[in-house]
Amino acid sequence: MISCSSHGELIEELRDLVKRMERALGEENVVTLETLNSLGGQLRTNGxxxxxxxxHERCLAGRMKVLGEDHEHMLMTLNYLGIVYKRLGNxxxxxxxxxxxxxxxxGCWGRFIRVRSAP
Incomplete structure (x- = not known):
């Protein structure tokens, strides 16, 4: 369990946790990648x-390799990268x-999603 008194401390704890998980489980383990994604989210929140x-790019590369391009977790990381690039002005x-x-x-949810056409 991570116990932090500030956002900065949480980020540092997540960085450390990612390193430990990479050593113990490997860089392409789904749990390691989820923790890496969480770190990216906290960094986004902190600006x-x-x-x-x-x-997020590291996470995307790992998820693409492990989960494939249509997996919902990989798609979330693509969206997060969109957010980051928007915030960076690109x-x-x-x-x-x-x-x-x-x-x-x-591709993943096609039959459940209906996108409205512009008028």
């Missing part, structure tokens, strides 16, 4: 977008990640 981008790259996430979501 540390450059580091969040790096962490709207073109953000749109690229959002579109990849949407395309994958349609």
């Amino acid at each position: 540390q977008y450059e580091e969040a981008k790096e962490v 709207h073109e790259k953000a749109l690229e990640y959002y579109e990849r996430a949407l395309k994958g979501t349609r």
Whole structure:
């Protein structure tokens, strides 16, 4: 259990936890990747977008390899990267990640999702 008194402490604890999990379970373990994704989320929340981008890109590479391109966790990471690139002001790259996430979501959940056409 992680017990922290500040957001900065939580980020440091998550960084340490990711390192320990990578050593114990491996970099491509699904639990390690989920923890890495959580670290990216905390970095995003704290406004540390450059580091969040790096962490989410590492997570994306691992999830793509382990889970495949249409897995819902991989699609969430694509969306998070879209958010990060938007916050960094790179709207073109953000749109690229959002579109990849949407395309994958349609592949994964296609029959459940109906996208309205623009009038």
